[in-house]
Amino acid sequence: MDNNPNITVTNEWDIVVARQTGRDLAKSLGFGEVDQARITTAISELARNIYLYAKTGKIELRKASEGDKVGIQIISRDNGPGIKDVMKALEDGYSTSGGLGAGLPGVKRLMDEFTIETSEGKGTMISATKWKVL
Ligand SMILES: Nc1ncnc2c1ncn2[C@@H]1O[C@H](COP(=O)(O)OP(=O)(O)OP(=O)(O)O)[C@@H](O)[C@H]1O
Ligand SMILES: [Mg+2]
Numbered sequence: 001m002d003n004n005p006n007i008t009v010t011n012e013w014d015i016v017v018a019r020q021t022g023r024d025l026a027k028s029l030g031f032g033e034v035d036q037a038r039i040t041t042a043i044s045e046l047a048r049n050i051y052l053y054a055k056t057g058k059i060e061l062r063k064a065s066e067g068d069k070v071g072i073q074i075i076s077r078d079n080g081p082g083i084k085d086v087m088k089a090l091e092d093g094y095s096t097s098g099g100l101g102a103g104l105p106g107v108k109r110l111m112d113e114f115t116i117e118t119s120e121g122k123g124t125m126i127s128a129t130k131w132k133v134l
Helices: 012-028 033-054 103-110
Strands: 006-009 057-066 069-078 113-119 123-131
Touching (some): 006 012, 006 033, 012 033, 012 069, 033 057, 033 103, 057 123, 103 113, 103 123
Antiparallel strands (some): 057 069, 113 123
């Protein structure tokens, strides 16, 4: 399979495609089923946020490596409104849309590395990496 799949997210079906593509890549990298579930959940939440808040954006999936470690990196990019208060957005229960506010804190918990760059009016880039347990 393509080792660097990019999925443009503009509708709900694209969220399903991103999930499935992520599951396939995680499987091909040797992640077990529990980690595959964590990774696909993280992809779903990031893709759903793109769809809800930015309307359109991209999910990029990458094989990650560092020394002997192998992992998967999920990069979410959009040119949407950005996040006003990032610290709050990473807290459980904070939502500007009447949601549960569980998405971003969940992604942070499910993955090993998490970085977010956002700028009001310009967009948001979130990177989340999961390493395979050796
Ligand atoms: N890509 C994005 N662009 C702009 N704002 C975002 C983006 N992703 C998240 N946010 C903001 O961060 C808040 C928290 O996101 P989070 O995914 O944690 O919760 P939620 O989407 O509101 O609810 P849930 O994901 O639990 O259904 C959102 O309510 C929204 O204001
Ligand atoms: Mg969300």
